Amino acid sequence: MDKIQKALSDTGKKAFVPYIMAGDGGLRCLKDRLLYLQECGADAIEIGIPFSDPVADGPTIQKAGIRALKEGTTLKKVLEDLKEYKHEITIPLILMTYLNPLVAYGFYNFAENAKLAGIAGCIIPDLPIEEEEIILPALDKANISLIRLVTLTTPAERIKEIGERASGFIYAVTVTGITGTRNNFNKDLAEFLKTVKSMSPVPVLAGFGVSNAEQVEEVCKYCDGVIVGSKIVDLFDQGELDEINRLVKTADAVSI
Amino acid sequence: MKTSTYNMPDQTGHFGQYGGRFVPETLMQAVLELEKEYSRALEDAEFHVELQKLMKDYVGRETPLYLAENLTQHAGGAKIHLKREDLNHTGAHKINNTVGQALLAVRMGKRKIVAETGAGQHGVATATVCALMNLDCVIFMGKEDIRRQQLNVFRMELLGAKVVSVDAGSGTLKDAVNEALRYWVTNVRDTHYILGSVMGPHPFPKMVRDFQSVIGKETKKQFIEKEGKLPDALVACIGGGSNSIGLFYPFIEDESVEIYGVEAAGLGLTTEKHAASLSKGKPGVLHGAMMYLLQDEDGQIQEAHSISAGLDYPGIGPEHSYLHDINRIKYEAVTDEEALEAFQLLSKLEGIIPALESAHAIAYAVKLAAKMSKDENIVVCLSGRGDKDVQTIKDKLGGEE
Numbered sequence: 001m002d003k004i005q006k007a008l009s010d011t012g013k014k015a016f017v018p019y020i021m022a023g024d025g026g027l028r029c030l031k032d033r034l035l036y037l038q039e040c041g042a043d044a045i046e047i048g049i050p051f052s053d054p055v056a057d058g059p060t061i062q063k064a065g066i067r068a069l070k071e072g073t074t075l076k077k078v079l080e081d082l083k084e085y086k087h088e089i090t091i092p093l094i095l096m097t098y099l100n101p102l103v104a105y106g107f108y109n110f111a112e113n114a115k116l117a118g119i120a121g122c123i124i125p126d127l128p129i130e131e132e133e134i135i136l137p138a139l140d141k142a143n144i145s146l147i148r149l150v151t152l153t154t155p156a157e158r159i160k161e162i163g164e165r166a167s168g169f170i171y172a173v174t175v176t177g178i179t180g181t182r183n184n185f186n187k188d189l190a191e192f193l194k195t196v197k198s199m200s201p202v203p204v205l206a207g208f209g210v211s212n213a214e215q216v217e218e219v220c221k222y223c224d225g226v227i228v229g230s231k232i233v234d235l236f237d238q239g240e241l242d243e244i245n246r247l248v249k250t251a252d253a254v255s256i
Numbered sequence: 257m258k259t260s261t262y263n264m265p266d267q268t269g270h271f272g273q274y275g276g277r278f279v280p281e282t283l284m285q286a287v288l289e290l291e292k293e294y295s296r297a298l299e300d301a302e303f304h305v306e307l308q309k310l311m312k313d314y315v316g317r318e319t320p321l322y323l324a325e326n327l328t329q330h331a332g333g334a335k336i337h338l339k340r341e342d343l344n345h346t347g348a349h350k351i352n353n354t355v356g357q358a359l360l361a362v363r364m365g366k367r368k369i370v371a372e373t374g375a376g377q378h379g380v381a382t383a384t385v386c387a388l389m390n391l392d393c394v395i396f397m398g399k400e401d402i403r404r405q406q407l408n409v410f411r412m413e414l415l416g417a418k419v420v421s422v423d424a425g426s427g428t429l430k431d432a433v434n435e436a437l438r439y440w441v442t443n444v445r446d447t448h449y450i451l452g453s454v455m456g457p458h459p460f461p462k463m464v465r466d467f468q469s470v471i472g473k474e475t476k477k478q479f480i481e482k483e484g485k486l487p488d489a490l491v492a493c494i495g496g497g498s499n500s501i502g503l504f505y506p507f508i509e510d511e512s513v514e515i516y517g518v519e520a521a522g523l524g525l526t527t528e529k530h531a532a533s534l535s536k537g538k539p540g541v542l543h544g545a546m547m548y549l550l551q552d553e554d555g556q557i558q559e560a561h562s563i564s565a566g567l568d569y570p571g572i573g574p575e576h577s578y579l580h581d582i583n584r585i586k587y588e589a590v591t592d593e594e595a596l597e598a599f600q601l602l603s604k605l606e607g608i609i610p611a612l613e614s615a616h617a618i619a620y621a622v623k624l625a626a627k628m629s630k631d632e633n634i635v636v637c638l639s640g641r642g643d644k645d646v647q648t649i650k651d652k653l654g655g656e657e
Contacts, residue, residue, distance in 0.1 A: 052556040053430065053542060055437040056280045062424070074554040099278060099541045104555030126278045126541065130268065151282040153444060158284075176282060177442035 002145050003120045004092045004168035007044055008203040008224060015225025016216070016251035017205060018232040018244075019046040019096065021064035023073025025236070030078070031085050033236060038091055040248040045089075046123065046227060049075050049097035056098075056125040058180025060230035064237070075101045075110070079117040086118030094121040094147060094168070099135075107135045111142035121145040121168045129162060150196055152176045152186060163199040170200045172223060175209040180230050182209035185218070193222035213250040220254040262508045264575065269458020270546075272581065274574035277457040279437075279544045286444045291459040293364050303359065310355050311470065314388070315345045317352075319471075321478040321635070326605040327622070334488065334628035336621055338608070338638045339475050339503060348611065348640030349471060349499040350381035354450055356467035358385040361448035368392045368447040372436040374401055374429035374495065375566035375613065376408025377640055378452030383417035393417040396436040399427035401565045408644050426559040429495070429569045433543050453496025454573035457544030461574050468502025475635055476506050483633065489514040489624060492637035493616040494587070495531070495567035497576045499639035508584060517576060518620045520562035521589035531560035533572040534580050534587045542570075547577045563592035563648070564612035566640075594619040596652060599642065611640035612648065 001009070008015045018037050022030055030047075037045050050065035050073055057065070075097065082093070095114065102110050102124070114122070122144055127135070132146060139146050145168035150159050153176060163170065174189055175182055186192075197204050206219045207227030216226050228247065235244045264271045269291075277287055297303040311317045319340045328336045341349040354371075361369060369391050373379030379395040386393035395412055399421050402409050412419050425431040440449045454461045454468070479487050490507060492500035494517045507513045522530035530536065533548045540549040542557055550558040550570035560570040572580075579585040590598075595612055598619035603609045610618060614637070621636045628634070642649075 052425070052558075053434050055434050055543070056441065058438075069556065076554065100549075100551065100557070101555035103540045103546075104551065104553060125280050126544075128277060128279065128281055128284045130284075131276050131278055149281045151280075153282050153285045155285065173282065176444065178438050 002167055004044060004094065004145055005202050007092050008169055008205070011043065013256065014220040014251040014254045015043040015203065015205060016041070016248050017044045017046055017225065017227045018042050018248060019048055019227060019229035020236060021048040021050060021061065021068050021233055022078045023050060023068030023071050024064045024233065026071045027073055027077060027081055030081055034089055036241065037248065038089055040245045041252065042091060042248055043225065044092040044094055046094045046096050047078070049078060049095060049101055051098040051101060054098060056178055058178040058230060060233055061179050064233045075105060079113045082117035089118065092120035093118055094123060095119050096123040096125070099124050099126050102135065107138035108141070111138040111144055114144055115142040119144060121147050123147045123149070123171060125149065129165060147171050149173055152188065152192055156195060159196055160199045163201065166200055166202045169203040169205050170196060171227065172196050172204050172206045173208045174206045174219065177208070179208050181211035185209070190222050193219070197223055213247070216250045217254050220251060225251060260509050260511060264578065265458065265462055269462070271574045271578035273539065274546045274577040275458055275461055276546055277544060278541045278546065279457045280441055282441050283444060287457050289364065290360070293360055294459050294463050297360060297363060306359060307356055315351050315355060316343065317470065318474045319343050321475055321482070324606050327602065328625065330601070330605055331622045331625035333625040333630060334632040334634050336625050337479070337487070337633060337635045339471060339635055341471060341499060341637060341639050342608070342610065342614070342641035346381045346384050347643065348377040348381065349468060349502060350378040350452060351384065352470055352502065353452065353464050353467040353498065354378070354381040354385045357448070357450045358389050358391065361391065362389060364448065366446055366448040368443065369450055370394050370396070370436050370439050370443070370447055371450045371452060372396050372429065372432040373452065374432065374568055375564065375611070376401065376405040376412065376644060377566060379417070379419070380408050380411050380415070382450050383412040383415035386417060387415045394439065395419050396422050396432040396439065398429060398432045399423050401428055401432070404648055405565055405644055406647065428560070428565065430557065430560070437543065453498040454501050454575060455496045455543060455545055455547065455571060461545065464498055465501045465505055465575060468498050469505040471499065471502035471637060472504060472506035475503060479635065486510055486513055487635045488628065488632040489516060489634045491516045491518060491617050491621045491624065491634060493518045493567060493613050493639060494572060494576065495569045495613065496571070497573040499637050501573065501575055503635070503637040504585065515585045516620060516624065517585050517587045518616045519587060519589045520564060520567035520616055521591040522561040524591055525589055529561035530589070531562040531567050531569060532589045533570060534576070535589050537570070539577065545574045547574045548572050548580070563595060564616065566611070566613040567616065588620055590616040590619045596649070598622065599649060608638070609642035610638055611642050612645045614639045
């Protein structure tokens, strides 16, 4: 069982994993934000790396990425920054990055430095299982889990295959679309999450479009926890720290 | 490397290290389904009959292979022949691909189409086949491109398409592809993405190449009929690379034929304002494929620049990336200024107004011909006509004429 899986299993509650964009508000904000989320009770944190062409992201995260790039944020700088205070963070840190910044870094060089920065896992939204061999040996060597995604368009047979390869947790995408807040979920969502859950040896966390307490509660009925991105990014941008605290704690209230 | 038995891509859609399927999981099912349907269609005689019929009666193929004697005389060397893709219905090579893909969409039961466009030629070609086959059509186009290609925007709207302006980034082709991909991710269940160039995830680079290779097949047959031999050199412009691969592909194994791809050098390769992905870029992943990309050292994609909207893209298709690495094709670059000169030259000497994209190929062919002997032959792909560019040219030349 890897570090992420351990942190998300047997906690006696549903997991809440917030996403933040590294370098949004300047890289100097990153440490404070990570420590704050940890204090609020986040079970792990997803750290987004800004990319010029984020095709899986909606307007909120696109804009946060542009802000971060304007601040001069790079993957290298983020990892250097994390190295300074990684001992203060006890929950797993997971990088969410498109593939090209990793190609430019060099896969082995990246994995080694990510390990030194205390990174436990990677989510790469433009890397389906067909192509993952390109980076897997480097991640394996550094003991970094590759978090795989399944979506509403993934057929059962493929969900099974992804489940067999899974490490850390499985990221179940709750909408057919890009990241961003939504008012309603697809009626097939419950069925989908149940299917993924039944085929996964690791925890299943749902994300994309989850933005409020009711949605957290609804989604958590069928899986092990949630990932909330755009809403957290928005709240940090507006300085609504209390609201973040409340949102992170919503998962605690869901009965198991 | 020997290319006498060229057989790319491999089973998984890779051209050496290039290509592949680097797309969000939500799209994988659609991409796999497309690959299957395309393979089935290739085995289906009826599909070929239908495609041939449309290519002949609707698109107007075959297009002429024209010996440009005045241009040849001007260049003072090898004979320059023009493959007249500008004479296709809608005025460019783009329709060779959209007809094929629209037929596939109908076979897959997808009645909604999304596409990106740069110069607007692919958008017009897509809107056209959607009108013909009664399909809903949404086209994403960069804000800057909408400004410089007004006429094509109006044509698309006349044809019944919805044109959506993309403000992000530099408001050009790259940003339009991002937005078209996001739209596809959201509407993938009932929508087919008619990608306009030899890029994107497998099977697009192979499929678009196959549909476009009608250009090279016709050229080979026509040239042999006229001259009894193969041409000595081929020249075509490259943005994503579809007209060029269409001309080049049937000649890849003919090692006596020198092949030249012409990228847009914009304001010059020593400036930051160009679109020369092969000359100045390095391999990376964008829009579903590993390919050469203009990018900074941290892997952020840089904005391309070219006077021609169709070449204004920071990447080059995976197969070109591969053919570059194995040295089968030579890649050269031509500046905005040289392209503008060639645009006027071809208009005045031959009475043919080329697209600004194709003018890049003309500019290089004139330079190349001058270095070759008079008994040698060059075929240039005249990928599109220049009606759409007349306003840009008028603004550029301003008081000069």
